Amino acid sequence: MSELTNREAYIKQFDLFLDKKKMRKTPERFAILRRVLMFPSHFTIESLMESMEQGSFHVSRATLYNTIQLLVEAQLVRRHVFEGLQVQYEKAGATPHSHLICTSCGKVKEVRDANFIAYMNARKFTAFTTNFYSLYVYGTCSTCARRMKKRKATPNKEV
Amino acid sequence: MSELTNREAYIKQFDLFLDKKKMRKTPERFAILRRVLMFPSHFTIESLMESMEQGSFHVSRATLYNTIQLLVEAQLVRRHVFEGLQVQYEKAGATPHSHLICTSCGKVKEVRDANFIAYMNARKFTAFTTNFYSLYVYGTCSTCARRMKKRKATPNKEV
């Protein structure tokens, strides 16, 4: 896989992917990818839909779902299903990161962990070729911990 | 959290959980937990439903969903959403394990990794208290790798 260092790299890789799959290079597909790249981190189908509308580029939900699926296959986008939250996507960046998910408020924080990355890069599994991986860490963020301690409250929303 | 070494430990912990939450100890709830414990590893709501029927203990879907949710809250059951597969559950065992998911055939394999567990046990995150974690590794299992190589085939089902 080539390096996804910048916007053009993603677009080029998508272009190559479509070539390889003998699929058509429609304006919708590239417009969606361009919008995806504008998100600093996670987004949902809904927020992507809104973003497209704001950019005055109307696409149907069907096309959005189709294209996101393609982008996931092309390894340009990752799909995340966190406990109790709606499906989230993010562009597959050059730097892998883990996700800390607060089971009380649902907030997702990204953390870079060089040790862990090094470990995973070296890690081989028998009879299995790793493509990518996701580490989800569930727990309580400090804000919620404080809130729950102070007023012995129940969580915002139990996940 | 107490140790979940055997069947009784789970039941006792659920009992305590219901006490703490001031919730009722209905036969349905314990019947469902007992069935859950009979699965050697992953199961779905559907397979659990079937298992209940086979055990001649009829419960409604609503109750099944409710109770599974309780068991997840009680940390007796983990919920997994693997790419492209239906939601799976498993009892929260004493030994954590990672999941290798083949993106071609959808097979899920569990692997125990002492180094990784030790690492995670020691790992502290700033402003976050870890409760549990899941490592999902996506890739290609050897069977699919062989199949794809031999006849340059497309994957069974692209996830």
Added chain:
DNA sequence: TTTCTTGCAAACGATTTGCACTTTG
């Protein structure tokens, strides 16, 4: 010109909900 892609609306499937009935505490 042929096949792929799109948009729309209808269909789908897993999960949730409303409500009358039942059971626990």
Added chain:
DNA sequence: CAAAGTGCAAATCGTTTGCAAGAAA
């Protein structure tokens, strides 16, 4: 006997699908 839990069927919601119309190649 009051409150909580259950079963059932209908509702919901995110996602998929079928099909006619439009656009790449």
